[in-house]
Amino acid sequence: MTQTQAFSVAALQGDEAVAEAVRQSDVDVVAAYPITPQTIIVEKLAEFVADGRFKGEFIPVESEHSAMSACVGAAATGARVFTATSSQGLAYMHEMLYNASGMRLPIVMAVANRALSAPLVLNADHGDMMGSRDSGWIQVYAENVEEVYDRTIQLFKLSEDPRVMLPSTISFEGFIISHDKERVRLLDEGAIKRFLGRPAPKHRLDPNQPLTFGAIANPDNYFEFKMQQAQAMKNALAVFREVEDGFEAFSGRRYGAVDSYSTENADRVVVANGCSAGTMRAAARALNAAGEKVGVLTIRLYRPFPAEEVVAGLRNAKAIVTMDRSFSLGAPSGPISEDVKSALKGAGLGTPVMSLVYGIGGRDLSVDDGKKIFGMARDEDQFTATQALYGVKG
């Protein structure tokens, strides 16, 4: 990796890093409504507007449904558009999420994860994201503040690519990342703008040439419109790599769709996403230092699902543990587990998989928990057909 520029270093909370990335990314319209733990993003952007540091239009809407609606309208004009939300806010946007993706509008949204009410809780799990998993949005999960900052910038490039034209989400755990202050190497604004260019959609709203977006489809062509979106998702897998190439070229930073940590020679591999990936790597590092053979596969890009890369990282494992920070009630296992098992099966691999659900409603996962989970993976009896709940009381 070559470092081609000097960085300015700042101590930022995850939310602040998102706002900074948006300010630097030549965004035209932000329509957002505050909700904990995403609030700082909206506050910070409002502050930038007041200070004259953000030149885009900031629309303080009255709800998340309106936020996404305003984003849809703005994006249809060809503007670069951003919003942010959490939990109930994302749920309230739900129907508009499908309009954004169906109308092929490259909106970028930050989601500071928070579990859904009831009972009311402010802390993180991925239940909010998984609820919108099938809405046709690209989903990327970050595990630290700098990655949140970098991904926010990258997603404009990915979404606006003519081969993609799909909205995308940068997801990170509320409080754990949204409110945690970390060291961030801020990039040069000019370099970011050169990397991003400007959106150039095929269609844009223009009063002189009226268009209807997302006009009616009947049973004879709705399926085909969805096929186009599925193809765009497939394209996004390759474009994601190109975007990372372009970003690495000026920043020296790269994450990958999937990260494999000492999976080559590991007999036990844990699959995780979000901030727990780092925790599990710390646990793996300690165990490997003591002579064990364990690895961690981090899924950073979740939709589209990078099945080939996931399988490549798991090919040598004797036992796999999947970790879902969302609780799909009544399902055989969590969404990540089901995707991983499906990818393995598709590649002809019959490796035993233990499906863990953990960290629901913000329950903490420590490095010691990580070690315990690797320990559980030694015990064949733990590999049952049903999912195991890690850390539930009673």
Place this chain on the structure above:
Amino acid sequence: MSWKELEEAAVVKGGTSAGYIVSGWRVKRPVIDEAKCTNCLICWIYCPEPAIVRHEGTKVTIDYDHCKGCGICETECPPKAISMVREP
């Protein structure tokens, strides 16, 4: 049509509904008995589509390309000059 040929995002230009033929939606079609029709234009007012056509000097006619066969004109016609007839 193949998904490769469809216009992405279901984007259509404005003013295209005039060219969109909905005659296939009908089960029954309205037929005007010209002898009973007084050209009062009640059907023209009530028709939810622009499917009743006014003319200078002659009585209203029906634009069957844009009539969806809802039957409101038959219900509202004061002299009962319109009847819904099953499409062949």
